[in-house]
Amino acid sequence: MSMVTLQLGQCGNQIGPDLFGILSSDALHGPRRSYGAASRERFFHSTAHGDLVARAVLIDMEPKVIKQSMAKAAASGTWRYGDASHFSQKQGSGNNWANGYCVHGPRHREVVEELVRREVERCDRLAGLMAMMSVAGGTGSGVGTYITQCLRDTYAKSFILNHLTWPYRTGEVIVQNYNSVLTLAHLYQLSDAILVHENDMVHKICSQLLNIKHISFSDVNRVIAHQMGSVLQPSLSADSHGDYSRNPLGELVSTLACHPEYKLLSVCTIPQMPSSSIAYSTFSWPGLLKHLRQMLISNSKMEEGIDWHVHPHVASERPRSLTGTSFNVSLANLLILRGKDVFSTETGGFEDPALYTSWLSSKEAFNTWKCPVPFNKYEKSATLVSNSQALLRPLDTMVGKAWNMFASRAYIHQYIKFGISEEDFLESFTSLEQVIASYTQLS
Amino acid sequence: MTQSVVVQVGQCGNQVGCRFWDLALREHCHVNKKGLYDEALGSFFRNVDSRKGDETACGVGGRIQNLKARAVLVDMEEGVVNELLHGPLHDIFDSTQLLTDVSGSGNNWAVGHMTYGSAYREQIVQKLRRAAEHCDCLQCFFLIHSMGGGTGSGLGTRVLSLLEEEFPEVCRIVTSIYPSVEDDVITSPYNSVLAMRELTEHADCVLPVENQSLVDIVTKIQHMSHGGKPGLMIKRDSSIISGQGVLVGAERPFDAMNNIVANLLLNITSSARFEGSLNMDLNEIPMNLVPFPRLHYLVPSLTPLYTLADVYIPTRRLNQMFSDAFSKDHQLIRADPKRSLYMACALMVRGNVQVSDLRRNIERLRPSLPFVSWNQEGWKTGLCSVSPVGHSHSLLALANNTCVKPTFMDLRERFNRLYRKKAHLHHYLHVEGMEQSCFSEAITSLSSLIEEYHHLDVNKGTLMHDTPRLSICR
Numbered sequence: 001m002s003m004v005t006l007q008l009g010q011c012g013n014q015i016g017p018d019l020f021g022i023l024s025s026d027a028l029h030g031p032r033r034s035y036g037a038a039s040r041e042r043f044f045h046s047t048a049h050g051d052l053v054a055r056a057v058l059i060d061m062e063p064k065v066i067k068q069s070m071a072k073a074a075a076s077g078t079w080r081y082g083d084a085s086h087f088s089q090k091q092g093s094g095n096n097w098a099n100g101y102c103v104h105g106p107r108h109r110e111v112v113e114e115l116v117r118r119e120v121e122r123c124d125r126l127a128g129l130m131a132m133m134s135v136a137g138g139t140g141s142g143v144g145t146y147i148t149q150c151l152r153d154t155y156a157k158s159f160i161l162n163h164l165t166w167p168y169r170t171g172e173v174i175v176q177n178y179n180s181v182l183t184l185a186h187l188y189q190l191s192d193a194i195l196v197h198e199n200d201m202v203h204k205i206c207s208q209l210l211n212i213k214h215i216s217f218s219d220v221n222r223v224i225a226h227q228m229g230s231v232l233q234p235s236l237s238a239d240s241h242g243d244y245s246r247n248p249l250g251e252l253v254s255t256l257a258c259h260p261e262y263k264l265l266s267v268c269t270i271p272q273m274p275s276s277s278i279a280y281s282t283f284s285w286p287g288l289l290k291h292l293r294q295m296l297i298s299n300s301k302m303e304e305g306i307d308w309h310v311h312p313h314v315a316s317e318r319p320r321s322l323t324g325t326s327f328n329v330s331l332a333n334l335l336i337l338r339g340k341d342v343f344s345t346e347t348g349g350f351e352d353p354a355l356y357t358s359w360l361s362s363k364e365a366f367n368t369w370k371c372p373v374p375f376n377k378y379e380k381s382a383t384l385v386s387n388s389q390a391l392l393r394p395l396d397t398m399v400g401k402a403w404n405m406f407a408s409r410a411y412i413h414q415y416i417k418f419g420i421s422e423e424d425f426l427e428s429f430t431s432l433e434q435v436i437a438s439y440t441q442l443s
Numbered sequence: 444m445t446q447s448v449v450v451q452v453g454q455c456g457n458q459v460g461c462r463f464w465d466l467a468l469r470e471h472c473h474v475n476k477k478g479l480y481d482e483a484l485g486s487f488f489r490n491v492d493s494r495k496g497d498e499t500a501c502g503v504g505g506r507i508q509n510l511k512a513r514a515v516l517v518d519m520e521e522g523v524v525n526e527l528l529h530g531p532l533h534d535i536f537d538s539t540q541l542l543t544d545v546s547g548s549g550n551n552w553a554v555g556h557m558t559y560g561s562a563y564r565e566q567i568v569q570k571l572r573r574a575a576e577h578c579d580c581l582q583c584f585f586l587i588h589s590m591g592g593g594t595g596s597g598l599g600t601r602v603l604s605l606l607e608e609e610f611p612e613v614c615r616i617v618t619s620i621y622p623s624v625e626d627d628v629i630t631s632p633y634n635s636v637l638a639m640r641e642l643t644e645h646a647d648c649v650l651p652v653e654n655q656s657l658v659d660i661v662t663k664i665q666h667m668s669h670g671g672k673p674g675l676m677i678k679r680d681s682s683i684i685s686g687q688g689v690l691v692g693a694e695r696p697f698d699a700m701n702n703i704v705a706n707l708l709l710n711i712t713s714s715a716r717f718e719g720s721l722n723m724d725l726n727e728i729p730m731n732l733v734p735f736p737r738l739h740y741l742v743p744s745l746t747p748l749y750t751l752a753d754v755y756i757p758t759r760r761l762n763q764m765f766s767d768a769f770s771k772d773h774q775l776i777r778a779d780p781k782r783s784l785y786m787a788c789a790l791m792v793r794g795n796v797q798v799s800d801l802r803r804n805i806e807r808l809r810p811s812l813p814f815v816s817w818n819q820e821g822w823k824t825g826l827c828s829v830s831p832v833g834h835s836h837s838l839l840a841l842a843n844n845t846c847v848k849p850t851f852m853d854l855r856e857r858f859n860r861l862y863r864k865k866a867h868l869h870h871y872l873h874v875e876g877m878e879q880s881c882f883s884e885a886i887t888s889l890s891s892l893i894e895e896y897h898h899l900d901v902n903k904g905t906l907m908h909d910t911p912r913l914s915i916c917r
Binding site: 175 | 445731732820821912914915
């Protein structure tokens with residue numbers, strides 16, 4: 001099945017080319033024909049000349065980043081973006097969510113919907129749509145939210161996944177917490193699941209695991225693209241009977257987002273290392289999975305510096321406060337194994353009921369996908385997509401900072417100018433406090 | 444790429460503007476080696492083929508034919524503008540961009556604002572519209588004027604409200620030159636306070652610059668370059684008062700000071716003119732730096748003021764640049780931001796500087812800078828890869844800081860000294876449309892502005908408790 005990707009704003013349009021780059025090279029060099037074919041069907045269509053063209057729509061309010069993305073794709077020699085599948089304007093949204101959501105979004109609705117419709121009609125079987133954007137700025141967050149809303153109207157029965165990049169805590173946009181709160185609160189009503197990458201976490205991976213000295217945005221984006229690729233590439237689930245071309249978005253949503261109150265998904269991948277070291281390293285599945293399990297329950301996104309003292313509690317003695325526990329309770333987990341010997345690998349450690357809430361049995365809460373084709377140069381790799389408390393703390397911090405600012409009514413006039421009222425802010429705060437409360441109650 | 448239009452009003456505005464265009468040309472000449480009209484040039488210049496008439500502008504990518512500044516020049520005297528037209532810069536302006544009168548405003552805000560404002564309203568609007576029509580995507584108006592005189596202050600602020608009326612969606616950034624205490628214009632406190640009200644109500648943000656600070660900086664640099672010890676020589680062309688390599692050769696008395704302001708404008712627009720890894724759009728400046736609509740006075744500081752010919756360890760020099768931006772000596776108004784309260788701060792860096800350098804320096808300086816409790820992370824940053832001529836890197840800091848309060852209180856005090864005795868008031872009240880209420884309303888507006896800053900200052904010491912979050916019923 002095929003999925004259509006929307007790249008929105010600067011961030012979405014910078015991660016996009018990295019993602020498609022990884023997907024195309026992985027599918028080309030993969031030894032299994034059915035795997036490669038399924039991957040290509042999923043993310044690309046071929047022209048009469050045999051060119052691979054990404055099933056993607058590029059949207060930004062500035063021309064520069066889109067131009068760079070198109071050029072980067074064309075220079076790869078293996079794939080490109082459609083010649084007419086992008087839309088840009090001349091002036092950005094100025095870091096203002098309201099400008100994107102109330103002004104730019106509605107103004108360009110028809111053009112964007114037409115681009116998406118053309119891309120959707122190219123798919124023989126549509127799996128769903130994925131919108132990629134950041135939550136900090138104005139275009140990705142504001143226009144992105146508006147467009148997601150339009151997609152929800154038009155494709156009421158399709159799966160919609162939002163991939164969000166959360167900004168650095170001390171970011172380059174002062175009003176980023178407002179923009180994030182407004183985006184998340186709205187998307188929570190629209191999206192089937194929200195996959196989140198935090199810049200701070202990815203930055204740490206770049207510095208500590210990949211040993212990059214001067215970390216740039218492109219380093220961060222490559223890590224995000226790698227992790228997303230390892231989630232989205234074809235794989236086999238328990239009931240797929242050897243068929244790679246299943247619906248990745250649908251299965252992701254049905255295994256992980258089983259309750260409308262819980263939609264936030266986080267990702268961690270193991271191993272991650274400088275490409276020069278891969279050739280000299282060997283991995284064993286039990287070792288990788290033992291680390292990955294501890295990363296999950298101690299909530300760290302890297303295998304370095306894991307807290308090995310965190311253990312699952314017996315259900316009756318779980319502390320109930322937000323700060324009291326460092327044990328990360330999951331609602332649902334999806335483990336994706338790629339590479340050698342995946343079918344004989346023991347994953348029992350993730351089936352421990354103590355990892356999950358009491359109201360969902362671990363049989364339902366835990367799923368595995370497996371694929372014998374190694375992914376992106378790693379002989380063995382494991383990725384865990386988790387619907388857990390992992391994002392609770394950053395979300396709580398984000399909402400707390402925005403709320404402090406809101407209490408002084410700082411910057412509110414900039415939003416009111418474009419048609420967002422104080423009540424809209426309050427509603428967004430309320431709905432996110434609800435999300436925070438729900439995730440807190442998991443433990 | 445977007446374009447901006449510079450509107451320069453009055454003697455001071457036009458002199459500063461003139462320096463800006465001169466230095467901007469020098470900068471583009473330095474960067475643009477191929478002689479092609481690119482998007483960077485297009486942000487402030489049009490490319491016109493004079494053989495085909497003024498209206499046929501050439502598109503981006505062609506050879507440079509005739510560059511025309513995206514500017515509107517307004518003065519109620521002929522002197523300065525005439526000088527411009529007979530100087531080496533005359534090529535970049537044409538008569539349709541100019542508006543002059545012969546008799547001046549006699550240092551009277553009311554004459555500029557009311558008399559000329561009404562008489563020339565249609566003409567001004569028409570010239571602004573023309574300039575706007577030449578833009579493919581107009582992002583920002585830069586207004587340059589002085590506060591003390593009659594034309595810049597009175598007509599300048601009238602132009603500001605016309606801009607708001609005609610182009611409500613286009614950002615208005617005003618550079619205002621504030622008079623020294625010993626200003627030779629006796630009515631300058633009146634003019635400044637009357638203008639302040641207009642700035643507070645109609646600008647998106649104001650960059651205040653005090654004459655006295657400019658004098659101090661010029662003196663300091665001249666002292667360095669003359670009395671300097673060996674090894675501490677200033678590298679040629681590198682100081683921000685230098686006009687080396689520009690078209691206008693002979694330096695006039697105020698050129699050094701005006702060059703500083705021109706450099707301020709060069710740096711604030713650099714991100715709009717050139718590429719960078721972290722671009723800051725002009726409309727992001729008010730969005731991030733102005734938390735409350737009236738408190739939009741952003742104190743600028745520029746570093747380095749010059750580059751020493753001597754070779755220091757580069758990182759140390761880079762760190763020094765960041766430290767200097769917060770020191771008293773580098774502010775363009777006489778104020779000490781470190782001892783007052785920050786609401787937000789923008790760092791616009793040019794040249795060979797990485798995001799990691801930026802983050803490191805923010806972390807280093809943050810503990811010494813008081814920020815308002817709800818905006819402890821109130822930093823907005825931008826990186827532009829093209830450095831200014833003569834430097835390897837430079838920094839413009841814009842601080843929304845309560846340190847502007849003393850300047851405003853000082854101004855109020857000088858106003859009140861005149862107003863109490865009703866001195867010179869009749870000159871203003873003679874002017875049609877001017878009433879005494881204009882004075883009282885202007886001083887009330889200024890007082891309440893001071894009060895708003897004061898309110899923030901008072902609360903900075905007291906530990907602010909976080910407002911309780913919304914709680915969810917279980």
